[in-house]
Amino acid sequence: xxxxxxxVRGETCPVPxxxxxxxxxxxxxxxxxxxVGTHPSSKKEIPLAVRALKLELVSxxxxxxxxxxxxxx
Amino acid sequence: xxxxxxxxxxxxxxxxxxxxxxxxxxxxVVQSGDFDKVQSAFIISNGALAMGMEVSLYFTFWGxxxxxxxSTLDSGPLSKMHMxxxxxxxxxxxxxxxxxxxxxxxxxxxxxxxxxxxxxxxxMAIMGVKAEDLRQDLIEEYCSVGTYIEEARHSxxxxxx
Numbered sequence: 001x002x003x004x005x006x007x008v009r010g011e012t013c014p015v016p017x018x019x020x021x022x023x024x025x026x027x028x029x030x031x032x033x034x035x036v037g038t039h040p041s042s043k044k045e046i047p048l049a050v051r052a053l054k055l056e057l058v059s060x061x062x063x064x065x066x067x068x069x070x071x072x073x
Numbered sequence: 074x075x076x077x078x079x080x081x082x083x084x085x086x087x088x089x090x091x092x093x094x095x096x097x098x099x100x101x102v103v104q105s106g107d108f109d110k111v112q113s114a115f116i117i118s119n120g121a122l123a124m125g126m127e128v129s130l131y132f133t134f135w136g137x138x139x140x141x142x143x144s145t146l147d148s149g150p151l152s153k154m155h156m157x158x159x160x161x162x163x164x165x166x167x168x169x170x171x172x173x174x175x176x177x178x179x180x181x182x183x184x185x186x187x188x189x190x191x192x193x194x195x196x197m198a199i200m201g202v203k204a205e206d207l208r209q210d211l212i213e214e215y216c217s218v219g220t221y222i223e224e225a226r227h228s229x230x231x232x233x234x
Contacts, residue, residue: 010172011172011174012171012172012173013116013120013173014116014119014120014123014179015174017119017120017123017124018119018120018122018123018182018186020123021122021123021124021186022182022185022186025186048124049123049124049125052124052125053124053125
């Protein structure tokens with residue numbers, strides 16, 4: 001199972017959400033997508049998208065202004 | 074379109090397919106050619122696509138003029154405070170500083186995530202615009218109101234911008 005890393009630090013709406021979706025489309029079932037970013041709303045909205053897509057939210061971590069979200073396809 | 078009988082996998086524990094057979098739909102009329110409104114249409118669309126919805130954009134009237142080959146997506150005036158271009162120049166500069174991506178990039182992402190663009194054929198007749206005058210790389214289909222209504226009646230989000 002592959003792990004896909006995505007860096008959207010400094011990117012703003014709607015790029016983090018869109019890039020996550022693109023990565024999830026590329027991922028095979030079981031793959032993990034790890035996205036790191038700084039856009040505040042995306043920290044809340046990426047988990048909403050994960051739920052809407054019926055995928056698994058593995059973790060959401062935050063360190064200062066930077067968050068890291070892991071999603072399993 | 075996925076064929077349900079071929080999409081079935083042998084393992085019951087396999088994660089669900091991302092593309093559901095009947096995805097929720099957003100249908101948006103883009104009547105305005107104003108720079109900021111076209112920008113809003115694409116941001117909303119890309120958010121909806123990213124969250125698993127299907128999106129159709131119906132470009133009509135001034136909106137359709139932004140799909141002319143001799144125009145650019147971002148060539149419209151600002152809907153307010155355009156001030157002969159000064160307001161737009163200021164907003165574009167601030168958008169760049171804030172990290173907002175250009176319209177052309179939003180449109181590229183829109184297509185990549187499976188969004189569809191429809192062009193109003195009556196507008197084309199009124200404005201004397203032919204299909205070859207338009208951005209055929211972006212346009213999926215040429216249609217009129219019936220196609221829009223048929224799609225809008227099955228959509229959970231409909232907007233007129």
